[in-house]
Every structure is written in structure tokens, then in C-alpha cells.
Amino acid sequence: MKDDLIKILKIALNSIGDENDIDLSNKKISIQENKEKDHGDYASNLAMVIAKDLSQSPKLVAEKIVSFLPLEPWIERIDIAEPGFINFFLKQDTHSKILLEIDESRQEFGKNKSGKEERVLVEYVSSNPTGPLHVGHGRGAVFGSVLSNLLRTVGYEVDEEYYVNDEGRQMNTLTISTWLRYLQESGLKLEFSKKGYQGEYVKKIAANLLKEKKEKYILRENESELQELLQAQETEEDLDHLIEWGKLFLEGNFDEIRQFSLASIMSSIKEDLRSFSVNHNLWFNESTMYLNKEGAESSIDKSIRLLNEANFLYEKDDALWFKSTEFGDDKDRVVKRANGDNTYFASDISYHLNKYERGYKRIINVWGADHHGYIPRVSAAMEALGKTKEQLEVVFIQFANLLRKGKKISMSTRGGEFISLIELIKEVSPEAARFFYINRKADQHLDFDLELAKSQTKDNPLYYIQYAHARICSVFETLKKEEKQLNRVLGIENLELLNLDKEIEIQKMLLNYPDVVSRAAKHSEPHLICYYLRNLSSLFHSYYNNEKFLVEDKALMNARLFLLKGTKQVISNGLGILGIDAPESM
RNA sequence: GCCCCGUUAGCUCAGUCGGAUAGAGCGCUGGAUUCCUAAUCCGGAGGUCAUAGGUUCAAAUCCUGUACGGGGCACCA
Numbered sequence: 001m002k003d004d005l006i007k008i009l010k011i012a013l014n015s016i017g018d019e020n021d022i023d024l025s026n027k028k029i030s031i032q033e034n035k036e037k038d039h040g041d042y043a044s045n046l047a048m049v050i051a052k053d054l055s056q057s058p059k060l061v062a063e064k065i066v067s068f069l070p071l072e073p074w075i076e077r078i079d080i081a082e083p084g085f086i087n088f089f090l091k092q093d094t095h096s097k098i099l100l101e102i103d104e105s106r107q108e109f110g111k112n113k114s115g116k117e118e119r120v121l122v123e124y125v126s127s128n129p130t131g132p133l134h135v136g137h138g139r140g141a142v143f144g145s146v147l148s149n150l151l152r153t154v155g156y157e158v159d160e161e162y163y164v165n166d167e168g169r170q171m172n173t174l175t176i177s178t179w180l181r182y183l184q185e186s187g188l189k190l191e192f193s194k195k196g197y198q199g200e201y202v203k204k205i206a207a208n209l210l211k212e213k214k215e216k217y218i219l220r221e222n223e224s225e226l227q228e229l230l231q232a233q234e235t236e237e238d239l240d241h242l243i244e245w246g247k248l249f250l251e252g253n254f255d256e257i258r259q260f261s262l263a264s265i266m267s268s269i270k271e272d273l274r275s276f277s278v279n280h281n282l283w284f285n286e287s288t289m290y291l292n293k294e295g296a297e298s299s300i301d302k303s304i305r306l307l308n309e310a311n312f313l314y315e316k317d318d319a320l321w322f323k324s325t326e327f328g329d330d331k332d333r334v335v336k337r338a339n340g341d342n343t344y345f346a347s348d349i350s351y352h353l354n355k356y357e358r359g360y361k362r363i364i365n366v367w368g369a370d371h372h373g374y375i376p377r378v379s380a381a382m383e384a385l386g387k388t389k390e391q392l393e394v395v396f397i398q399f400a401n402l403l404r405k406g407k408k409i410s411m412s413t414r415g416g417e418f419i420s421l422i423e424l425i426k427e428v429s430p431e432a433a434r435f436f437y438i439n440r441k442a443d444q445h446l447d448f449d450l451e452l453a454k455s456q457t458k459d460n461p462l463y464y465i466q467y468a469h470a471r472i473c474s475v476f477e478t479l480k481k482e483e484k485q486l487n488r489v490l491g492i493e494n495l496e497l498l499n500l501d502k503e504i505e506i507q508k509m510l511l512n513y514p515d516v517v518s519r520a521a522k523h524s525e526p527h528l529i530c531y532y533l534r535n536l537s538s539l540f541h542s543y544y545n546n547e548k549f550l551v552e553d554k555a556l557m558n559a560r561l562f563l564l565k566g567t568k569q570v571i572s573n574g575l576g577i578l579g580i581d582a583p584e585s586m
Numbered sequence: 587g588c589c590c591c592g593u594u595a596g597c598u599c600a601g602u603c604g605g606a607u608a609g610a611g612c613g614c615u616g617g618a619u620u621c622c623u624a625a626u627c628c629g630g631a632g633g634u635c636a637u638a639g640g641u642u643c644a645a646a647u648c649c650u651g652u653a654c655g656g657g658g659c660a661c662c663a
Contacts, residue, residue, distance in 0.1 A: 036606070045605060048643065058643070083643060085606070128663065170663055236662090319661050330588075330659075337661040344663050372590050373658050398591070399657080440599075443591055445656070447598070452612095456625060459612065467625055475622050512602095519602065531600060535610080545618085545627040586625075 001511060002031045002042065004072075005088060009046055012068035016054070016061075024050055033512070040079060040087035041508070047084035058084025095507040096495035102510065102566040103488070110517045110573050115156030121355055122148045124366035125273065125280070126163040129265045130174050131199050133272050133421040136368075139446060140397045141421075142437040142579075144366045145278045146526040147395070149577045154521040156362075161282040163351065166262055167290060168344065172243045173197060174265075175258040179217060179246060180230075181206030182257075186218055191230045195239035205264045209257065217253050272422045276430035277579045289350045300342055303350040303385070304335060312384045322349075327380035348374075349381040356387050364524075365394045369443070372396055395524050400437070400446040428453040431580045435462040438578060439530045461534045462580070465571060468537035469582040472568040475549055477585075479561070487554070491562035494555040498563055502543040506567060509536050513570050517577070526578070533574045540567055 006029050017024040027050055031042050047062035054061055062080045069078065074094045079087040102109045124144025127137050148158045165171075177196035181203050184190060192198075209217075219226065226249075229242045247254045266283075273280070289299035297305070304320070307313050312323045313335070320336035322345075335346040355363045367374070372394075379389040402409040402419065409419065425433045432453040439461065440446045458464045479485060498507065513532070520528040549560045572582040 030602095030605095032602070032605070034606085035609090039606070043605085045644090048605080051643075081606075083606090130663090165663065168663060317661080321661090334661045339661080341661085343661070347663095369591070369657060371658085375590090396591075444599080445592080449598090458626070460625095461611080463625070464611095467623080471623060471626085478622050515602080523603080527600085528602090531610085534600095538610085541626055542628085544622080545624085548622065550622050586623080 001090075001094075002515065004074075005031050005042055005044070008070050008072060009044055009065070011070055012065045013046065013050070015068040016050075016064060020054060022053060024053065033508075034087070039081065039085070040089040042088045042090075043081075044086045044088075045084070047080075047086060051084065062086050092499060092504070093496050095504055095511065096498060098507055098511040099495060099562055099566045100492065102569050103492075103562070106569060107573060107576070109569060110514050111153050111155070112514065112518065113155040114518065115151060115154050117155060117157050118361040119359060120151055120156045120158045120362040120364060121161055121358070121360040122151070122158060122364045122366065123161045123163055123355075125278070126165070127269065128165045128170055129262055129269065130170050130197060131265065132201055132268055135402055135419050135421055135424050135448075136400065138276075138421050138424065138433060139400045139437045139442075140366050140368065141273060141278045142276070142434050143395070143397055143442055143526065146434075146438050146529075146578055147364070147366070147524055149579060150517070150521040150524075150526055150529075153517055153577055159282050159360075160280045161284055162280040164266065164283060164285045165344075165347075167286040167347065168341075169240075169243075171258055171262065172247075173239065174202075174261050175254060176239075176243050176246050177202045178205050178209060178261045179250070179254075179257055182209050182217060183219055185210050186215060188219060188223070190227060193230055193233040193239065193242060195233050195236065195242075201265075201268070205261055208264065209260055212260075213256075217250060217257060219249075222249065272420075272425070275422065276425050276433050284351070284354075286347050286351070289347060289354070299350045299354060300346060303353050304342075304346065306353075306385055307335075307349070307381070310384055310386075322377075322381060322384070324377045324380040327376070327383045329376040329380050333377050345377060348378055349385075352378055352382055352392070353385055353387070356382065356385075356391070361391065363392045365392070367394055367396055369396045369398045393524075395442060397442050398445050400448050403447050403449045403451075405451060406449075424450075431466075432460075432462055434579055435530065438526050441525060441527050461530065464541075465533045465537045465575065466580075466583050467586060468540045469568055469571045469575075470584060470586040471544060472540070472564050472571075473584045475564060476561070479550060482550075486561045486565065487558045488562070490555060491558035494559040495562065497556050497559045500547065502539065502546060503560075503563060506536070506539050506543060506563060509539055510566055510570050513574070529574050529577055533571060536567065536571065536574075 009029050013024050013027060013029065027046070029044065029046055031044050034040055034043050047065055048058045051058040051061045059080065059082070062084045065086060066078050066080065074091050076089040076091045079089070081087055122144050125133070125137055125141045127133055133141070144160065148160045151158045173195070174197060176193070180190065180192055180196060184192070185203070185206050196202075225245065229238070229245055232238050233242065250257065292298045292301070304313070307322060312326065314321050314323065318338035319334045321332045322335050324333050325331060333345055334343050335349065336342055352363070375394055379392055382392060383389050402424070428436070428450060436448050436453050437446070452460055456463055458467075476486070498504070516528055516532045520526055547560070549557065549564060551557050551560075568582075575582045
């Protein structure tokens, strides 16, 4: 509808341009929906925008524009208001047309093709595989999932990827932690390292390891050496010593334990994500970038070589540095440490280069707000490698607080004490978890109220929305019990009977749905869908309380049922984008 | 010190990349049910859009400064 208005305004604009011999073709034409009934359905500010170019008063310009507008059958009338708004009043049956469109498109209603099937990569969660997901990860998980749905809805081809940091020191820490717990489990008395991962989940992994591998990794000698190392676990260096010792002692078995721990954790992470419909289709392991197959150079080596060939690397204090300052970063960054290890940043360069090489048009990273400092260096590296940084987009997710009875729950991971994501999902249901995580703008802090998420009243927006859907279903259920059904043809023929304020409001709202979807996708703001659904449901509940649908007048009844059917479809489609089912009954 | 994000009703938050009288829920307050789910609805009170300037026909929205709150500034991952 807006597009149609823009189209005819464009025609008028061109005519005025020709007449005055000036170029107005690059003027932006915007249409707004009016809140005020007296102002009509839509308004344009075009006259005010070009008044200066024509050096005439906006009001005169508006009159001029209107005189050039082609006549359209769906426009009732056009008003001009101070100081130069052009107000469009649409014929009443124009609103009803949307019901026909919904009836035809069904689940497809709201979709468009503006993405042109371009390939997009959304990388999200990517939590380190050193422990289970906790509530802090949930928000990014749902955000990435819904954003991906949204982008598909507007015509992109989307891959959802999880980057697994299965390389580096943290994996060694995990391995040694598992082994120590395994030794304890097998009956050896020893103190667990203060620097190891303290969580209970490590014990479970160790127990499984013992069950599966029996006594394969048991300590047969050198116990006193180990005990001595465990007595002194005050610094990160002490931990490194322990790890080195473990590697020497276990030899190839170290890697076996490592693989076992990694696999356990990743499978629990995958399970947690699946349990609330977060479905990555790609899992990218950092370690694959370190492989050199058949003597070929690894991806890491390759990206470092490319940077070097482009002259963006230098050595200082035995380390290898990238000149990120040449691309606006605050300081240069180390890619290879003095001890020869690659930094995490080196992996990131290689990983992002890989994303580009896979041919994605848009590369979207969903990151925690605490990572914002990384953008300059990553995009600097991509620029240095000749990639366009515009292709790389980063969305930051602010932290979430969990509230129980109005009080914050501490989410510190210290001492392994945190609420795991799966506990949250079990407590409030997967649907509620999704909805409440996504119900705020991503860059806003979020208070996740557990009681509210569980409550079954209208205070709970998800409940309220689902109830609206269930209520509509219930109306059709009652109809069925009376052995009647919706007569589509009769309904369609009588749509002009839908002329109550509420009925027109609902139809206008339905008409807005595709715009809301586009906007949410364009700005990466899935929360807009939540608010839209809340408002649509509110209109419906109000309508429900004021009017009866199953009335004697068959024409009116079927028209109203047709409206209800469209409303139900849109609620269902909107919830679908959020990854939430629309219940038939509650 | 530098860099991000934020500041809108008592509370929690929306606010269409500048538009007409700034919205919703909660809370407070007054009402509605022999009727399709009252799991709901209707009415009322409540705002100097943190603050000071600037740009504009028009600013909660854009620019600059200030205050306050959160986060980040590793040869960690």
C-alpha cells in the first residue's frame, strides 16, 4: 500500500521536476501511517521536503503535487493540512483486500524477496566448549535464531553457524580437569587444581570416561610428582606446569581425553540448543584451520602469509604483530606470540577470511556486548586482505539479568556456580524462554523475570498473544460443534460489512505486518515482531469483548469469521518467525 | 585517559533511519461476565523525552558539550 502511494507520488514529483526544469529525482519520498483518524490513513511530507527547491510555500507545493497525482480508484480523497502534509484517505474496502491476500498466501503472508536469495552467514552463540551453556548465552542464541528466520522471510539464503573454539590453552585446561576428576573417580585421593574447571559437569564427563575406557588413563607411577604439582596451583603458570606434566605422562592419551571431553560438551551444548529450537546447520571447528593436509599449508599459516605478503606484519619483542592501526585500530595486535603460539586473533583472521572465501554476501556476527573492542581489529584484518568491510556486520547483544521475585540472580561463573540454560528452559518452557529473550532491543539490558515468564495472565505478553490465537481457534471450534463452517465466498462478498472502528483498525494492522517484518529484518530488530503481535492481540481481545462473531446474520458472520481467520494466520506467522508455536487451545 | 551502549510516566519498556495532540504493560483507581475461553475487556489519573546548546519549516529522534549508569581497552580465550 505504501509502495503504491510512493509510486504515484513519484509520478507527480517527476512532473513537477520537468515543469520547473529541476532535478528532483533523488528526493526521498516517505509515507507515514497516521495515528490520528482525522488525518486519514497515510500522509506524506513530500511538499515540505521540496518546498525550498521550488521556493514556494509548502502548502502551495502540496496543492501542486496533488494536482499532478494520477487518479486511483482506491483513494477516497486527498486532503492538504498545515503546514503542508498531504493526507490520503483510502476507500474502506481497500483495507479488506489484505484479508484476501492473507487468505491466498497463508504461511507465506509477510514474506518478500528483497534479499534476492543472497547468501548470508549468521554466526552466533559460539560459546567456548569448556562447559555447558548458561543463561547468559541464551539471549544471543535466540537472537541469532530469530534473526536468521527473519532474513529468510525477506528472501535471503541463510546459514546459521557455531564457531567451536576447540584449540588453544582452554582445551588443555579442560583436558587436565577431566583427567584429574577421572583419577578421583577411579579412587585416587588427590586435591583438584584450583585453576581447573570447577563445575560438576566435569565430574560427569570423567565418570563417563571411566565407564567407557576403564583404567586406561590411570596413574601407575609418579603419584608424588602429581600430588606436589597439585599442592601448588596458585597461578596460571602453575596450571601450565601441570598441563605439561600431564601431556608428558599421558602422551597420546592426552589427546584422547581431550577429544572425549570436547565431544561430551559439544553434544550437551547441541542438545541444549535444540531443546529450544535453536538450530545451527553449520559447526565450524577452529582446529580445522590448523590442519595441514598432505603438506599443504594450514588456513592459519595462509592468512598470516597473505598479511605478510601485503606488508602488514612486523616483528617486535620476538612476537609477530599486525599493523591494525593502519586501518583505524587503537593499537597494533599480536598474531603470533613470542612463544610461537598463534593468538586467538590469528584464528579469527583466518576464520573470517574463510567466511569471505565461502562466498557469503553478508557476514553477520552476533557478539556479546563485551566484545565490541574486537571490531576494529577484525575488520582491519579483512581490509588488509582486500575484503570489503561493509560485508561484515556485527550485532551486539547486551547482558541479561535473571530476576526471581524481583531480585537479581547472580550469574557469576566463579566456582562453577551458575544457572545453566537448560535449567532455565525447563523452568519457564522453551517458548517463554525464546520470547522473553527476544522481547527487548538487543542493545538494551534485559531483565528476564522468571515469575512473569511463567505466569498465565495477560501480564505475560506471550501468554496474551497465544491466548488470542487459541481464542480464535475456539470460535471456529464452536462453529464446528454447531455443525457449521466458514463460508469463504459469502465472507469475501460481504467484507464491506466490516466497518466498525475495531474492524478497520485490525485490518490496517494486518496490512502493516509485512512492513514490520521488513523493518525488523532490515535493522536486525526482531523485538519489533513481539511488540507487533502484542498490539494485534490487544486489538483482537478488545474486538472479542465488544462484538459477537457467531451471529444470526450469515453475511456478517462470515465476514467477521474471515477477518478472524486472517488475524489468526498473522499471529501464527509472526510467532513462527520467533520460533514459537501458536496453540490451538490453552 | 580513550572507545562502545544507554538515560522517555512511580516501575519495566516501545517509539517507523526528523513529522501533526509522545505510546503500551505493570502498579494506582472506578467499572464490565445469564453471551463464541473474564486466561479477557472498558474508563480515569500519571511525562520539562537526563541536561545545556546547535541544525531544521518541523527534534524524543540528527550534531556538540556536560552529568549519571553499564561494558570494553592482553604476547587470555
